[in-house]
Amino acid sequence: MKPFITIAFCIVALAATAQQHRFLPKWKVGETKTITYTESEKEYINDELKSDTSSSRTATIKVINDNKDSYSLEYTQENVALTSLMELYDKLGDEVPEFQNMKLIYQVNKTTGKTELKNWKEARDFLLGSYEKMEKILEDKVPDMAPMANLLFMPIKSAYKDKETIEEEMEKNIQFLTLPFQSEFTIGEAITSVDSAANPFNASTMISVSTTVKLDSFDQAGQIAMFSQNIDMDLSQFVNMIKDMMMKMASSMGVEDSLMEKKKQEIDAMDMSMTNSNAITYDDKTTWTKQSIATVEIKGMDPRKGQTRKVVTITALVE
Numbered sequence: 001m002k003p004f005i006t007i008a009f010c011i012v013a014l015a016a017t018a019q020q021h022r023f024l025p026k027w028k029v030g031e032t033k034t035i036t037y038t039e040s041e042k043e044y045i046n047d048e049l050k051s052d053t054s055s056s057r058t059a060t061i062k063v064i065n066d067n068k069d070s071y072s073l074e075y076t077q078e079n080v081a082l083t084s085l086m087e088l089y090d091k092l093g094d095e096v097p098e099f100q101n102m103k104l105i106y107q108v109n110k111t112t113g114k115t116e117l118k119n120w121k122e123a124r125d126f127l128l129g130s131y132e133k134m135e136k137i138l139e140d141k142v143p144d145m146a147p148m149a150n151l152l153f154m155p156i157k158s159a160y161k162d163k164e165t166i167e168e169e170m171e172k173n174i175q176f177l178t179l180p181f182q183s184e185f186t187i188g189e190a191i192t193s194v195d196s197a198a199n200p201f202n203a204s205t206m207i208s209v210s211t212t213v214k215l216d217s218f219d220q221a222g223q224i225a226m227f228s229q230n231i232d233m234d235l236s237q238f239v240n241m242i243k244d245m246m247m248k249m250a251s252s253m254g255v256e257d258s259l260m261e262k263k264k265q266e267i268d269a270m271d272m273s274m275t276n277s278n279a280i281t282y283d284d285k286t287t288w289t290k291q292s293i294a295t296v297e298i299k300g301m302d303p304r305k306g307q308t309r310k311v312v313t314i315t316a317l318v319e
Contacts, residue, residue, distance in 0.1 A: 019186070019187070020184050020185065020186050021184070021185045021186070021187070021215060021218055021225070022184045022185075023180040023181055023185075023225065023282065023284060023287070024110060024111070024181060024287070025071060025108065025110060025113075025178075025181055025287045026287045027063045027066070027071055027287065027288075028063060028066070029063050029064065029065065029066050030062070030063065031062065031063045032060060032061070032062040032063075033060065033061050033062075033288060033318050033319065034058060034059075034060055034318075034319050035058065035059045035060070035061060035316050035317070035318050035319075036056065036057075036058050036316070036317045036319070037056060037057050037058070037059070037314055037315070037316050038054065038055075038056045038314070038315045038317075039054065039055050039056070039057075039312065039313070039314045039315075040052070040053070040054040040312070040313050041053050041054070041310065041311070041312045042310070042311045042312075043308070043309070043310050044307075044308070044309040044310075044311075045305050045306060045307070045308055045309075046305075046306040046307050047307070047309075057077070057078055057080070057083070058078075059075060059076060059077035059078075059173070060075070060076045061073055061074070061075045061076075061174070061177070062074045062076075064105075069109060069110055069111070070107050070108055070109050070110055071107070071108045071110065072105060072106070072107055072108075072118070073105070073106045073107075073108060073174065074103060074104075074105055075103070075104045075105075075106060075173055075174060076101055076102070076103050076104075077101065077102055077104075077173065078100065078101055078102075079099050079100060079101065079102055079130060081127075081130065081131065081134070081152075081153075082096065082099060082100065082130065082134065085134055085138065085149055088138060088142055088145040088148070088149065089137070089138060089141050089142045089145070091141075092134060092137060092138070092141075095137050096130060096133055096134060096137070099126065099129070099130035099133065099134075102123065102126050102127075103119075103122075104117060104119065104123055104170055104173065105117070105118040105119045106118065106174055108174075108178055108181075110181075111181075112181070112182060113178040113179070113180070113181030113182035114178075114182070115171055115174065115175075115178055116167070117163075117166065117167045117170050117171070120163050120166045120167055120170070123166055123170060124160055124161070124166055127160050127166075128157060128160060128161075131153045131157055134149065135149055135150060135153065165198055168197060168198055169198065176278060176280055176289055176292035176294070176316060177288070177289045177318070179213065179227060179229065179280060179289075180225065180227060180280070180282045180289070182213075183213065185214075185215035185227075186215065187215050187216070187217060187218060188214065188215075188216070189214065189215075190212045190213070190214045191212070191213045191214070192210065192211065192212045193210075193211050194208065194209070194210050194211075195208075195209055195211070196208055196209065197209045197233075207233055207234055207235060208233075208234040209231060209232070209233050209234070210231070210232045210234075211229065211230070211231050211232075212229070212230045212231075213227065213228070213229045214227065214228050214229075215227055216228050218284075223283065223284040223285045224281065224282070224283060224284070224290075225281075225282040225284060226279070226280070226281060226282075227278075227279075227280040227282060228277070228278070228279055228280070229277065229278040229280070230275070230276070230277050230278075231275070231276035231277070232275055232276075233274045233275075233276070235272050235273060235274060272298070272299070272300040272301075273298070273299045273300075274296065274297070274298045274299075275296070275297050276294070276295070276296050276297075277294070277295050278292060278293065278294045278295075279292070279293045280292050288318055289318055290317075290318055291315070291316065291317055291318065292314075292315070292316040292318075293313065293314075293315050293316075294313070294314045294315075294316075295311065295312070295313045295314075296310075296311070296312045296313075296314075297309065297310070297311050297312075298310045298312075
């Protein structure tokens, strides 16, 4: 009798493991959540820690509309670029009060979790307007630092002119909130997709991106689900473009043949890779994500410095 019980138990266990789960948002108009982001950044050269910094910021998200097929969310966050540039000029925030906070209106499909940025034109005007004004202020107040800001804004300004690019970038703000609604999941089974996306180092160019999402576990009693997401970015074309550009610059400078060969070897040795992972804790009682821990790791080979590695971890707590 015992073998039969054991076999029956295994069959039930396998059936439970193979069970498909579909999560749907059940939000209420007026619900407001505060998201606290804590970011840490560590840089290594040849596995030796060279810098370790951290920062924090908050954002709010509010359900402002509920219709038959979708919810509307109002997401308010501080202007991250402004906060960063205040390290160059600490009174910058006082001079651009109209660009302190940015509001984004998202429409989230109740069945698919697909999002659409409804006020993308306003978001574009806010971003480009703030960049232009901050550039002018920095040129006037801290002219030595202005070129750094110009270099930072140049690729962003050229990319933030069409709806698709802006939506792709702004979707990152709430993607960890909507991921549980975007597929039907079986515990332990990976869902992989391949698409193109804006290059994180040059938003005006596109790269190939492979994304894998998995429901790692679901405690049905406590109604807590754990998801993992891994994103691999193919930077090979971008790296080759940088190498080609550096070779052309070296050639135009009239470098001697002997030095040119050495320079060519140094450039050929350059390499770069980037991975992005996310661990998401989702509460099916409230249908809100409780926590997201996103980790970005960038590895490279610099002929002069050696092996480089940057690890950025962003923890988002939703309360």
